[in-house]
Amino acid sequence: MSIKQEMIKGVFWTAIQKYSGLVIQIIVTAVLARLLTPEDFGVIAVSTVLIAFFTLFTDMGIGPAIIQKQDLTKDDLNSIFSFTILGGIVLALIFFIASSPIGNFYKENSLILICQILSINLLFAAWNIVPNALINKNKRFKFIAKRTLILQLISGIISIIAAYNGLGVYSLVIPPIITSTGVFYFNYKEYPLKLNTKIKISAL
Numbered sequence: 001m002s003i004k005q006e007m008i009k010g011v012f013w014t015a016i017q018k019y020s021g022l023v024i025q026i027i028v029t030a031v032l033a034r035l036l037t038p039e040d041f042g043v044i045a046v047s048t049v050l051i052a053f054f055t056l057f058t059d060m061g062i063g064p065a066i067i068q069k070q071d072l073t074k075d076d077l078n079s080i081f082s083f084t085i086l087g088g089i090v091l092a093l094i095f096f097i098a099s100s101p102i103g104n105f106y107k108e109n110s111l112i113l114i115c116q117i118l119s120i121n122l123l124f125a126a127w128n129i130v131p132n133a134l135i136n137k138n139k140r141f142k143f144i145a146k147r148t149l150i151l152q153l154i155s156g157i158i159s160i161i162a163a164y165n166g167l168g169v170y171s172l173v174i175p176p177i178i179t180s181t182g183v184f185y186f187n188y189k190e191y192p193l194k195l196n197t198k199i200k201i202s203a204l
Contacts, residue, residue: 009141017145021152028156032163032172040169046106047114051122051176054095058088058126066133076203081130081193083204088126092119110169117173124180131187143190151182 033041062080066072072080096119103112135144155178162171 009139013141013145017141017148020145020149024149024152024156028152028160028175031160035160035163036168036171040172043108043111043114043169044172046108047111047118048176050102050115051095051118054091054122055125057091058084058122059129063129063133063136066130067137072203075196076200077130077134078194078196079200079203082196082199084126084129085195086199088123091126092123095119095122114169114173117170118176121176121180124184128180128184128187130193131191132183134191135187140190143186147183147186151179154182155179 062084066077066080096116099112099115099119102115103109152175155175158178159171159174162174
């Protein structure tokens with residue numbers, strides 16, 4: 001396949017992923033807006049901003065470096081993967097512990113449990129760095145589009161069902177958790193990396 005064909009194919013599947021996902025997100029949000037209160041969305045907005053801030057520390061440029069570096073061995077990738085596993089655990093624990101001070105600062109008790117639950121999302125965000133980079137490196141745009149749409153549909157439906165059954169603000173926590181864990185499941189099936197007990201500093 002020529003570079004031009006690869007580019008057209010990549011743009012096509014990326015567009016499907018982006019705009020189809022946007023339509024699904026709008027529909028799900030519209031339904032949830034009828035079932036939940038503005039306060040519920042406000043609490044989730046606060047936790048989302050905090051998660052986004054902590055997520056900045058998970059990647060540290062590892063993903064783009066894997067995509068650009070052409071001579072990484074399997075052992076190198078396993079070492080980097082092991083490092084992200086360890087880093088994800090540390091960051092998730094820090095966020096979990098910080099959930100209580102965060103809730104107290106905003107004077108919102110529900111925010112404590114929400115942040116504790118979303119620490120799972122932070123954990124898998126780190127664990128997905130290496131396999132996500134490999135998928136992008138190998139131009140698996142069709143796989144990314146299908147994976148994203150499947151997870152958005154599943155998480156959206158479950159979130160609506162949860163809200164309808166009175167789960168309240170916690171129904172908004174479901175989509176990011178299902179998405180992050182689901183992405184790791186699909187990624188790991190495609191690129192099964194191994195944990196190294198000894199991390200090669202040279203690989204990092």
